[in-house]
Amino acid sequence: MNLLQKERKRGSSMPYMFRLPFAQGGVFSANMLDRLLYQAHVKDYVVDFIRLLLGIDHSRGSGYLASFKITTDDLWIRTYGRLYQKLCGSVADIPIGIYRTMQMDESLHQVT
Incomplete structure (x- = not known):
């Protein structure tokens, strides 16, 4: 029995976390965005940390991420x-x- 089936059997509302698109980072939920917005407000370094995780500064033309007050x-x-x-x-x-x-x-x- 795989993890997805185990989560469904337990009645979890998060079996989507074990699907390949979500695990590969191809899916981004609104709930995560809410949490990141709050953390970026409380902790100034979060925007820089996310930029590092996404590799924005290392790949030419990959995008831009900033926070404005x-x-x-x-x-x-x-x-x-x-x-x-x-x-x-x-x-x-x-x-x-x-x-x-x-x-x-x-x-x-x-x-x-």
Whole structure:
């Protein structure tokens, strides 16, 4: 009996972890992205660590990974859609996740 069958027999909700595409790194779950976003916020070195794991700095044209902090100067953006447009337009980056660290003041969101 292989590991996938054992996990299914135990009633585990994670038998996908033993499938070849997931084990080879061809599949990336949203749950992992949530955890990485939080860790990148708490620990500054996580982005550099992920870049090393992916080999981004060693292969020409392989991609780019960075972390941006949104400041009070960026509050005019208001929506995630506009933030996405700003990042794509200003630095030619495609954001893969946004981690909100504090609750916004409702008075900033009112349209006059």
